[in-house]
Amino acid sequence: MKDVKNVPCYPINLQIDGRSCMVVGGGSVAQRKVGALLAAGGMVTVVSPALTKQLASLVEDKSIIHIARSYQQGDVNGFFIVICATDSNAVNKWAAEEGMGAGALVNVTDAPELGNFSVPSQISHGDLLLTISTGGKSPALAKKLREELEERYGPEYGIYLELVAKAREQIKEQLSTVKERESFWRRTLDQEVIILLKEGKIKEAEAKIKNAIGCTRTQS
Ligand SMILES: C[C@@]1(CC(=O)O)C2=NC(=C\c3[nH]c(c(CCC(=O)O)c3CC(=O)O)Cc3[nH]c(c(CC(=O)O)c3CCC(=O)O)/C=C3\N/C(=C\2)[C@@H](CCC(=O)O)[C@]3(C)CC(=O)O)/[C@H]1CCC(=O)O
Numbered sequence: 001m002k003d004v005k006n007v008p009c010y011p012i013n014l015q016i017d018g019r020s021c022m023v024v025g026g027g028s029v030a031q032r033k034v035g036a037l038l039a040a041g042g043m044v045t046v047v048s049p050a051l052t053k054q055l056a057s058l059v060e061d062k063s064i065i066h067i068a069r070s071y072q073q074g075d076v077n078g079f080f081i082v083i084c085a086t087d088s089n090a091v092n093k094w095a096a097e098e099g100m101g102a103g104a105l106v107n108v109t110d111a112p113e114l115g116n117f118s119v120p121s122q123i124s125h126g127d128l129l130l131t132i133s134t135g136g137k138s139p140a141l142a143k144k145l146r147e148e149l150e151e152r153y154g155p156e157y158g159i160y161l162e163l164v165a166k167a168r169e170q171i172k173e174q175l176s177t178v179k180e181r182e183s184f185w186r187r188t189l190d191q192e193v194i195i196l197l198k199e200g201k202i203k204e205a206e207a208k209i210k211n212a213i214g215c216t217r218t219q220s
């Protein structure tokens with residue numbers, strides 16, 4: 001096994017909307033990384049002599065920019081994020097060193113220790129984001145856990161989050177202390193609402209939350 005330092009990572013949720021992202025390489029791993037960058041609003045440039053079919057169609061519809069050649073010195077300059085995803089360790093190392101030198105956030109797909117971030121496995125439903133990391137030790141385990149969590153936390157949780165976010169504004173006005181609000185959410189975030197959402201009964205779920213807010217009003 002590689003010499004991975006046993007210092008835990010510091011997790012962050014990075015906003016990359018409108019930021020420039022460079023992906024070096026155009027194979028299947030690059031394709032997965034590009035998909036995630038675009039989903040988060042990144043402006044993606046790929047430098048690679050070859051592209052997968054899917055990446056080529058993203059170039060065609062102008063979703064990404066393609067520099068159709070091998071990596072050259074300075075290509076990473078000015079990019080916020082650099083992802084090194086070629087099948088050449090030497091090229092990945094070179095682009096990573098330049099990217100790090102220029103102060104970019106750098107992810108290296110075949111040698112994570114050469115960059116400064118790794119990408120966790122993820123499940124997202126709207127603003128709800130669940131991520132799993134194994135510190136780079138077993139992406140396959142991260143994938144297995146993601147599949148298990150996907151069964152447990154389906155799209156209903158994304159709808160639930162939206163309802164709760166709406167209710168939160170009202171509750172902030174009605175309950176003046178953090179303690180009261182904490183106790184409200186402990187009582188209200190229950191499985192019954194989730195079950196209703198899973199069955200597609202959105203109106204009923206909404207009514208249940210409204211009812212809980214109503215009870216608070218009569219109590220206070
Ligand atoms: C989560 C996910 C996100 C994403 O990439 O979008 C991701 N890898 C995924 C899948 C996956 N990757 C690999 C397999 C084949 C099975 C296996 O070998 O285990 C599978 C499974 C599959 O493809 O089915 C092989 C692999 N991966 C890395 C190396 C190099 C090395 O370890 O040195 C090798 C060996 C290559 C070789 O042997 O040649 C390195 C990294 N992969 C990471 C992330 C980062 C650590 C995340 C963590 O902390 O766990 C890190 C460190 C860097 C990074 O890329 O950020 C995505 C999950 C998608 C999902 O949820 O389904």
Ligand SMILES: NC(=O)c1ccc[n+]([C@@H]2O[C@H](COP(=O)([O-])OP(=O)(O)OC[C@H]3O[C@@H](n4cnc5c(N)ncnc54)[C@H](O)[C@@H]3O)[C@@H](O)[C@H]2O)c1
Nearest residue numbers: 025026027028029030048050070071085086087091109110
């Ligand atoms: N991090 C992960 O999740 C993960 C998963 C599997 C594999 N990997 C590793 O990621 C790397 C890429 O895997 P892949 O399956 O996408 O490989 P691939 O062979 O499908 O693609 C490699 C790409 O790199 C391009 N390339 C080669 N030399 C280049 C250069 N000098 N400049 C720019 N682009 C160049 C090629 O044209 C090709 O598009 C491998 O090292 C692999 O071991 C990482």
